[in-house]
Amino acid sequence: MSVQIGNIDLGEFPLLLAPMEDVSDPPFRYVCKQHGADMMYTEFISSEGLIRDAAKSRKKLDIFEYERPIGIQIFGSDIEHMREASAISSQAGPDLIDINYGCPVKNVACRGAGASLLQDIDKMVAMTKAVVEGTHLPVTVKTRLGWDDNTKNVHEVALRLQDVGIKALTIHGRTRSQMYKGSADWSLISDIRRDPRIEIPIFGNGDIDSPEKAAAWRMEYGVDGMMIGRAAIGYPWIFREIKHFFKTGQHLDKPTFAERIDACRTHLVKSIEWKGPKTGVFEMRRHYANYFKGIENFKEYRMKLVTAGTFEELEDILSEIEHNPRFDNPVSTVEI
Known part of the structure; x- marks a missing residue:
């Protein structure tokens, strides 16, 4: 019903x-x-x-x-x-x-x-x-x-x-x-x-x-x-x-690393569209740690993400993360 x-x-x-x-x-x-x-x-x-x-x-x-x-x-x-x-x-x-x-x-x-x-x-x-x-x-x-x-x-x-x-x-x-x-x-x-x-x-x-x-x-x-x-x-x-x-009654596969990047990027784009480039970039900073929670050896990139000041910088960082072989298969380390 x-x-x-x-x-x-x-x-x-x-x-x-x-x-x-x-x-x-x-x-x-x-x-x-x-x-x-x-x-x-x-x-x-x-x-x-x-x-x-x-x-x-x-x-x-x-x-x-x-x-x-x-x-x-x-x-x-x-x-x-x-x-x-x-x-x-x-x-x-x-x-x-x-x-x-x-x-x-x-x-x-x-x-x-x-x-x-x-x-x-x-x-x-x-x-x-x-x-x-x-x-x-x-x-x-x-x-x-x-x-x-x-x-x-x-x-x-x-x-x-x-x-x-x-x-x-x-x-x-x-x-x-x-x-x-x-x-x-x-x-x-x-x-x-x-x-x-x-x-x-x-x-x-x-x-x-x-x-x-x-x-x-x-x-x-x-x-x-x-x-x-x-x-x-x-x-x-x-x-x-x-x-x-x-x-x-079965578990769905956890999101792949590519899916995490994609959701984070979408969130960022929507944030900038709604809030403007300055506020959109700044207020997105609170979300990065959560999108990549549980990923080993991610601290360096997290610091880059929360200090970047423009969409272009963030896009470069996300692309670099996306193509880093270190994160090819990190899903097993991820927990909700």
Whole structure:
């Protein structure tokens, strides 16, 4: 049975790319879509920034036809401003609007936004209702288990947000106090999915980093789909590998070194196209270590990549790496 969010058909068991600040921009989304992501989201966008027409926030509204279906994710602490941000975001033409109630970082959560709303469910419900009323598009939510171990209230959250009209819920299996430490606990996510009162899709998020784990957790926890974040950074092949394992029970071959070069080069080109030559080159530097993670004797080239200042220099370095016999067969050293 296909998973539906409003009129969006996501197939039988969708794999979603998580919205990640400073990561999930259009260039990164492009390579993940190429390798099997079923639905993606923008980086989270400040409602205050959208209302003030801040250039950085407006830039994050950029979406492209090849990305569909795609959601714009917004966050904020003021209910009316979130309603307004919902309307502004809808004009950019996404397929849905997503609300971030999960971000744990201090400059978001300590200002009353993101995971902070897990401490005030009534306000979260009112804010969600305002966002639903502010758009003609389906509204979804991403959140966590609760603020801390003593307030794991996500089951109440799921029921109450469903009542005010959200069309899907993604749950990260950690509390805000955990940040990204320890292991994700999917047992509460499973309890919600199995609650007969829940009629919307429930997606699990947290620690999915291999086809085996994805397959095992799909069976164990019964979710409608999975959202993958950190495991896709520098490794967009995670989506196709999981899908292949679901279908066959067999492992897909790891990406060849040529495929790594190709994905890295594509990411770089898209980065420059979207951000311009200077920013595109500079902001790509955070990705090189991830694309070539686990490759032995690569430190010299990694340093060259992160210090190069132009596309031409980077293209020369990538070509040199591509034709270096030292890397003819390095795949066995690569791990996700």
